[in-house]
Amino acid sequence: LPSRIIRFPWQLVKAKVRRTIEEALKVWSDVTPLTFTEVQEGRADIVIDFTRYWHGDNLPFDGPGGILAHAFFPKTHREGDVHFDYDETWTIGNSLGTDLLQVAAHEFGHVLGLQHTAVSKSLMSPFYIFRYPLSLSEDDKQGIQYLYGKPSPEPDPTPTQPAELPQPDLETNEITNVEAVQPDACHAAFDAAATIRGELFFFRSRYVWRLRAGKLQDGYPALASRHWQGIPSSVDATFEDPLGNIWFFQDSQYWIYDGERRVSGPTPIVELGLPASPVQAALVWGAEKSKVYIFSGGNYWRFNPHRRQVDNIYPRAMADWRGVPPEIDAAFQDELGFAYFLRGRDYWKFDPVQVKVLEGYPRQISQDFFSCTPSS
Known part of the structure; x- marks a missing residue:
């Protein structure tokens, strides 16, 4: 599946962003028959953009904090689009800001068809909490393998189509920060x-x-x-x-x-x-x-x-x-x-x-x- 980055965060050099996006996609390709390749022009199945506030999809970002990113499910009008809030303090491998690897891997899960899970310490939890090193929970792994199957002994150049799952009313999922006990x-x-x-x-x-x-x-x-x-x-x-x-x-x-x-x-x-x-x-x-x-x-x-x-x-x-x-x-x-x-x-x-x-x-x-x- 080809992926393409439209715009980059200002805090990080492009080469590091590209490596991090590649690593975030590899989280999913390691446990499925899927393969991913970055392209810098032309058509791509996964389109990544760092953007601000209102940006054309009726799901505006809100500046630093709050909503970090969102992505669109398969078979929706913007399937494959992944948007990151440009105004976040993006970092790689530390808790000094928002870790790009963790958020990107989470959003790629949505692009591939996974919804949020209530299982704690899962990558597909709706809340961002910095964890290092990044890994999939058993719930994450079972979910993606239900859709695409397990890795083939020999790579299949044509990835399997995702299994049908009911999609939520909203065709996007947002990830945000969380801390402390929240009121009901x-x-x-x-x-x-x-x-x-x-x-x-x-x-x-x-x-x-x-x-x-x-x-x-x-x-x-x-x-x-x-x-x-x-x-x-x-x-x-x-x-x-x-x-x-x-x-x-x-x-x-x-x-x-x-x-x-x-x-x-x-x-x-x-x-x-x-x-x-x-x-x-x-x-x-x-x-x-x-x-x-x-x-x-x-x-x-x-x-x-x-x-x-x-x-x-x-x-x-x-x-x-x-x-x-x-x-x-x-x-x-x-x-x-x-x-x-x-x-x-x-x-x-x-x-x-x-x-x-x-x-x-x-x-x-x-x-x-x-x-x-x-x-x-």
Whole structure:
């Protein structure tokens, strides 16, 4: 099978990258009849690229940390494509950054048809943890040999076609970092929530959940600090302003990020015209996302992110939001313009036309957003 590298990571010389890619493919060819050859032009069955953010496949990267790479399964519209996040600190054979050999071997497993496994210490685990030397677990080996068979005594120039396996709803798999014990969304009361870059993020303690098109993405929950270095250990409120800046609040301070780069903070919220008390929630509201509301202590303020000041230092009462409880934990707006207000493990859906909460609410966050079994 021919493979081709389109672009290279800036930290590593091309010759080392080529050797590492060859070694990552050899992990699989050693236990199957498959053979791989690099080509530098023309058609290739495996196309490797180091790219950034939005890059044409509707699966944007997120800067340093978080999502490291993704690949497309056989018999999908981009089969054979393997994308690495250019903004990672790629290394080879050490834990000073992200080890290219381990991530590449994992992604090549997906290109060949393997899905993630729940078996610990497997190469096809959805979480990146540096291990050296690289090796396949018995589960990895059995999976790839189920698809392609065992090595032939004499190499077969025509690799066998992979056995049919059911493919997941998403035709790509992403690998991300993991550490520590992660909270369970089915039993969590979230601290904050926001729509950021068109995706829905829920925050609890140090962790963040990421939903794309209503589906929780692989590798989440993850540490929020992997997206936003220097973010406080927990977040009281967050929103993305019309300029694309991401604001985080904790206690009586706030931080501003441009993507994953911190622009400012911590800064006292009194400089925004707010009282020196914790912000409970923030809501970006309206078709043009032109209105920002900040909630605290049963009151709310309209906030102007361009001037970085509230419109009036005197707040209004939560009673304006008919049907919404006076104390809330988080708020966000969906793509249809509905607002969602969270308190504890429940949420209220707010109609922008009727200007009140819809009938049938509150409902459980865990059930509707994370497909958990309803709790009594």
